[in-house]
Amino acid sequence: MSRVRVGELEIDYEMRGQGPPLIMITGFRRSRVIWGDAFLAPLARHFTLILPDNRGTGQSDKPRGGYSIEAFADDAAGLLEALQIGPAHAFGVSMGGMIVQRLAFRHAQRVRGLAIGCSNAGGDAVVPPEKEIWNLLQLLPDESMDAREVARRQEEAYYTEPFRASQRELIDEQFRAVNEHPTPDFAVQGHLKAIEDFDGAGALEEIAAPTLVITGDSDRLIVPDNSRYLAGRIPNAQLSILSGAAHFFWVEKPEESTQRLIDFFTGLGGE
Numbered sequence: 592m593s594r595v596r597v598g599e600l601e602i603d604y605e606m607r608g609q610g611p612p613l614i615m616i617t618g619f620r621r622s623r624v625i626w627g628d629a630f631l632a633p634l635a636r637h638f639t640l641i642l643p644d645n646r647g648t649g650q651s652d653k654p655r656g657g658y659s660i661e662a663f664a665d666d667a668a669g670l671l672e673a674l675q676i677g678p679a680h681a682f683g684v685s686m687g688g689m690i691v692q693r694l695a696f697r698h699a700q701r702v703r704g705l706a707i708g709c710s711n712a713g714g715d716a717v718v719p720p721e722k723e724i725w726n727l728l729q730l731l732p733d734e735s736m737d738a739r740e741v742a743r744r745q746e747e748a749y750y751t752e753p754f755r756a757s758q759r760e761l762i763d764e765q766f767r768a769v770n771e772h773p774t775p776d777f778a779v780q781g782h783l784k785a786i787e788d789f790d791g792a793g794a795l796e797e798i799a800a801p802t803l804v805i806t807g808d809s810d811r812l813i814v815p816d817n818s819r820y821l822a823g824r825i826p827n828a829q830l831s832i833l834s835g836a837a838h839f840f841w842v843e844k845p846e847e848s849t850q851r852l853i854d855f856f857t858g859l860g861g862e
Contacts, residue, residue, distance in 0.1 A: 594650070597669035603650035604643040604670060608635025611703075612676050613856065614667060615642055616694075618685030619728065619782050622649025624768040629845040637853050641679065643670055645687075647778030658781030660686070660713075660789040664693035671701050680856050681800075684708035685813060685838065686782065689789050692821075695802075696794045704859045705800040706852055709810055709838050711817035712824070714790030718816040724748050728812070729783065731776055738773070742766050748812045751837045761842075795824035802828040803855040807836030807843070829855065 594601045605623060613634065617625055623642040634640060644651040645663055667690060671679055681702050683691035688710020695702040711717045719725065727748045732738045746755055746762060755762065774782075802825045806818040815832055822830035831851050833844050841848040 595670065595673045597666050597673060600646055600652040600654065600666065602643050602646070602652070602666060602670050604641060606639060606641055606674075607631070608638055608640045610636075610638045611856070612671075612679035613638040613640055614671060614679050614681050615640060616663070616667060616681070616683035616687035616690045617645060617648070618683070618687045619786065620648060620774040620779050621769060622651075622772060622774075624649070624771075625765060625839075625842075627765070627842055627845065630841045630849060633846075633849040634852065637857065638680065641670070641674070641676065643667065644772075645690075647781055648774045649772050653775055653778050655777055656781065658778070658785045660689045660693050660785050660791070661697065663690040663785065664697055667691075667694050668698040668701050677701075678703040680704040680706070682706040682708065682852060683710070684841065685710055686786055689713060689786070689791065692791050692794070692798065695798045695800045696791070699799055702800045704802075704856050705798065706803040706805060706855060707818075707821055708804075709806045709813050709818070709840060710821065711813050712790075712792040712795060712821055713786075714792055716790075716792040716817075716820060718814050718820070720748075720812050720814055724811050731779065738770060739766065749837060749839045750843060751809050751835065754837070754843050765842075792824070795821065796826060798825050801855075801859055803831060803851070804828055805831045805833070805840070805848070805851055807833045807838065807840035809835060809837045810840070812838040 688707040804822040822828040
């Protein structure tokens with residue numbers, strides 16, 4: 592891991608693998624440890640992975656304010672600039688999918704190929720989840736519920752029921768890894784506000800990078816109709832829906848997810 596100054600912040604990141612650069616942006620309140628080696632290892636055989644912790648998470652700086660999807664996108668562009676990396680492929684999931692949309696719009700010269708995972712366009716274009724699922728995201732530890740219990744309750748928004756039943760050890764290890772460097776409550780609230788304020792629908796038709804939109808068919812948090820909307824609005828975008836996967840599709844279906852990304856990015860040529 593390394594740290595580099597981007598604007599007023601220190602951003603912590605990791606690089607692994609070899610090949611064309613691929614920056615990977617995580618979602619709401621999670622650091623890069625959420626990717627998991629089962630997902631990253633195959634990608635690293637094809638790409639040089641740039642894996643930052645978003646502001647407020649992991650070992651990056653955790654400012655009290657300044658949280659917006661645009662700020663996250665500018666952080667990603669600034670990281671690529673600081674590392675002297677030319678046009679890179681970009682992949683983001685959930686809130687990270689919003690971030691890479693803005694990255695491709697605000698910093699088009701830095702994005703060669705774009706993959707948007709389990710995300711939406713924000714604003715009035717959002718197809719909302721069930722209210723009970725959205726409410727789960729806003730839970731915070733308190734006197735009646737510690738961080739582990741909050742995480743257990745939120746699992747319903749992230750994984751299918753069969754996966755939760757069969758992969759308890761893996762899910763618990765993710766919790767442990769994320770909470771080695773926990774996201775403070777003020778940053779969680781900053782992330783939530785960034786999501787709620789995001790409205791990128793008007794810029795979708797201006798995205799010039801070849802685009803893949805990917806999601807799970809059982810995502811209850813950002814339901815698949817949001818991905819269908821993105822793919823329908825971004826010029827010539829491809830849509831890939833993984834069967835039997837929920838919001839954390841890359842955790843539930845790592846082999847299928849990596850193969851879709853490898854096929855898409857390598858298919859752009861010039862590798």
